[in-house]
Structures are given as C-alpha cells and as structure tokens.
C-alpha cells in the first residue's frame with residue numbers, strides 16, 4: 628500500500644478544506660480527484676455530467692485512481708464524494724493509502740452546500756431530502772473503504788486535523 632492520506636466523504640463534508648489544512652500542517656502536497664479530472668478533460672465536473680453523463684464521469688474517477696496508484700506517494704488525496712460507491716474503486720483505494728472517512732450529518736452537509744451550484748447531483752428542488760437519500764445509499768460504501776472514521780459534525784477544522792494527526796502518529800505515519 629502507498630503512503631498517501633486519502634480523504635473520503637459526502638459532498639460538503641469538508642474533504643477539500645481539511646485536505647488543504649492538512650497539507651500545510653504536514654508539508655505534503657494535495658491532489659483533488661475532481662480537479663485532476665477537470666484538468667485532464669478541460670471541462671468542469673458540471674460540464675462533464677451535462678455533456679457525457681454521470682457514468683462517463685465515474686469511469687474517469689476509476690482511471691484517475693489507477694494513475695494515482697502508479698504516480699503518488701506521501702501525498703494527500705481528496706476524493707469526489709461518489710467515488711467510493713463503485714466496488715472497483717474501493718479495491719483501488721485500499722492500495723492508494725490510508726482512507727479517512729469524514730462522516731457528517733445530512734444537516735451539517737446541507738448547511739455547507741445550500742448555496743453551491745457546482746454539484747450537479749444537488750441541483751434539485753429539495754437538496755436536504757436528496758442528501759439524506761444519497762447518504763443512506765452510500766453509507767455502507769464509505770464505511771467499507773474507511774481505515775479510520777472521523778465524525779466531523781460540530782467539530783472545528785483544528786480538532787479534525789488533530790484527530791487525523793493522532794491516528795497518523797499511532798501508526799508511525801509522521802516523522803517528528
């Protein structure tokens with residue numbers, strides 16, 4: 628297994644914000660699978676969904692993981708929220724690094740994403756209902772790929788970072 632820190636979780640659970648802070652704290656670079664795909668495709672995630680459909684995007688996520696396994700080590704990798712749903716991707720994740728699932732409640736997620744227009748799956752009449760439904764459908768996938776589950780609802784970023792660092796130290800992942 629590679630020595631990457633992998634952040635999984637639903638949209639709006641704070642993967643990117645936590646990843647950036649962790650990247651400063653540990654002096655490691657960060658990769659975001661959505662940004663990686665956008666750079667490769669020269670299109671935004673919304674445009675990919677619109678022009679090529681969700682299934683095509685999911686295949687791009689698998690291709691992205693395969694390449695990251697070949698090329699990445701000692702980095703922080705923030706995953707698109709739906710990436711762990713494919714079983715194939717969960718198998719790849721187990722080779723990519725230690726997976727931290729940032730677990731958030733539907734209400735906390737809703738508060739973070741309610742004004743966002745960049746996530747195609749949440750552009751619906753009742754986003755909170757959609758979040759509840761998707762989260763319930765995905766919970767098993769998130770739990771199955773997680774090496775560590777971090778409950779992020781009601782926690783500050785500093786608390787979350789400390790908790791992740793504690794886990795890394797326990798396993799000898801950080802040199803001091």
Ligand code: S3P
Pocket residue numbers: 636637638639642661672706707708709710745746747748
């Ligand atoms: C998605 C999550 C998004 C992005 C796409 C689909 C999902 O990533 O990959 O809009 O299915 O949950 P974030 O979790 O970074 O928002």
